[in-house]
Amino acid sequence: MSIQGREYWVVGWFGLLCLVLLIRWRGLQRFLSIRDKSFYPYRLWHQRFFVGVAITGLVLGGGAAILMPYITSNVQIILHAMLLTMCAGAIAYLSTSFGVYVSYMVTMMAPVTIWLFLQNNPTSYVLSCLYIFFMIAGWISVKRMNQLVHDALYYRYDNEALIEDLQRLLESVSQTNKALEKISTTDELTGLSNYRAFRVHLEDTWRQFQGNNLPVSLIKLNIDYYHEFNAHYGLDTGDRYLRQVATMLSNQISHQSQIAARLHGAEFALLLPGISCENARQIAEDIMRELAQQEIEHAKSRVGPYLTMSVGLGSQNVKPGSSSRELLGRVDTALKLASQRGRNRLEVLEG
Numbered sequence: 001m002s003i004q005g006r007e008y009w010v011v012g013w014f015g016l017l018c019l020v021l022l023i024r025w026r027g028l029q030r031f032l033s034i035r036d037k038s039f040y041p042y043r044l045w046h047q048r049f050f051v052g053v054a055i056t057g058l059v060l061g062g063g064a065a066i067l068m069p070y071i072t073s074n075v076q077i078i079l080h081a082m083l084l085t086m087c088a089g090a091i092a093y094l095s096t097s098f099g100v101y102v103s104y105m106v107t108m109m110a111p112v113t114i115w116l117f118l119q120n121n122p123t124s125y126v127l128s129c130l131y132i133f134f135m136i137a138g139w140i141s142v143k144r145m146n147q148l149v150h151d152a153l154y155y156r157y158d159n160e161a162l163i164e165d166l167q168r169l170l171e172s173v174s175q176t177n178k179a180l181e182k183i184s185t186t187d188e189l190t191g192l193s194n195y196r197a198f199r200v201h202l203e204d205t206w207r208q209f210q211g212n213n214l215p216v217s218l219i220k221l222n223i224d225y226y227h228e229f230n231a232h233y234g235l236d237t238g239d240r241y242l243r244q245v246a247t248m249l250s251n252q253i254s255h256q257s258q259i260a261a262r263l264h265g266a267e268f269a270l271l272l273p274g275i276s277c278e279n280a281r282q283i284a285e286d287i288m289r290e291l292a293q294q295e296i297e298h299a300k301s302r303v304g305p306y307l308t309m310s311v312g313l314g315s316q317n318v319k320p321g322s323s324s325r326e327l328l329g330r331v332d333t334a335l336k337l338a339s340q341r342g343r344n345r346l347e348v349l350e351g
Contacts (some may be wrong), residue, residue: 013063020059024052053100057107060086065111080127083108084134101142109135187262189239190246198261198269202324205257205273209318217280217315218327219270220335221245221287224308224343226266228300241296241307242266248290252283277315277350284311284346308344310335315350 027048064079087105109131116128185197193201202218209216223229223245230238242262249260249270257273270287272280288311296307312335316327334347341347 054103057104061108061111065115193261206324217272217275218331220312221268223266303344310338310343311346313348
């Protein structure tokens with residue numbers, strides 16, 4: 001290499017390049033040290049990165065253009081190869097930002113290209129055309145790569161958005177199904193289970209207790225002269241006291257296997273798996289006593305001045321081969337006997 005006594009130029013150029021790279025490295029470390037980047041001005045960081053890349057390219061290209069007149073032809077070729085390699089190697093690193101790469105390529109290659117044009121010889125013209133061709137090819141390839149990267153990110157985020165939409169749709173369908181299931185098994189007026197839910201729960205309980213010889217008690221309650229009550233006091237008043245009776249039954253539930261249901265009209269049921277007949281009798285008497293204590297006026301009742309109910313109770317041990325219909329028939333018979341024997345009473349039929 002012949003630099004004709006200008007060794008300090010080379011040292012200064014190399015030192016300036018190292019200083020630029022050090023400043024950029026410190027800026028990167030400062031950015032990475034920020035824990036909460038929620039409110040960090042990313043546009044400001046991008047602008048600083050853009051300036052840092054442009055200054056680096058200018059130092060490389062400008063320094064090479066200044067050194068070209070003072071080095072041999074062989075060394076010039078090595079320097080040309082180094083610049084072209086550095087520009088090509090930056091494609092993978094800077095292709096995500098088209099503007100940053102173009103600024104880096106132009107600031108690094110333009111000074112050398114201009115210097116080659118000023119030499120006014122065929123070799124320099126060929127080399128300058130090679131630089132121009134490489135800049136155009138780099139510009140096209142990076143533009144295409146940048147488009148591919150953006151398309152890939154777009155489709156990725158689009159797929160993620162689609163997955164999120166599908167998940168929300170599935171959650172909505174699941175919630176709708178749960179709501180529909182609740183509507184189909186719940187009495188709208190009282191909030192208790194309806195007849196369908198009661199029968200399903202009874203059959204499930206019977207299968208669960210099958211062979212264990214454990215008791216299943218069932219209480220059916222019917223408000224006495226409810227149609228006359230509705231006709232005299234109005235449907236709103238009648239519905240209000242139906243809800244009040246439903247609350248009384250719900251308060252008797254002490255285990256998740258038990259269920260209170262409104263079967264139809266003013267008839268309710270209380271299913272008590274694992275509860276003996278005697279304990280079920282106590283529960284039924286408590287309900288009747290609580291209703292009597294409220295002294296709800298019933299001017300059209302033929303039993304007394306207040307709202308009353310007739311109650312049928314049945315209890316049966318679940319044995320192999322037995323059926324829940326036996327228990328239902330026994331309780332229906334008990335409730336019918338309570339109505340026939342004057343109402344406002346409890347009748348018990350134990351199996």
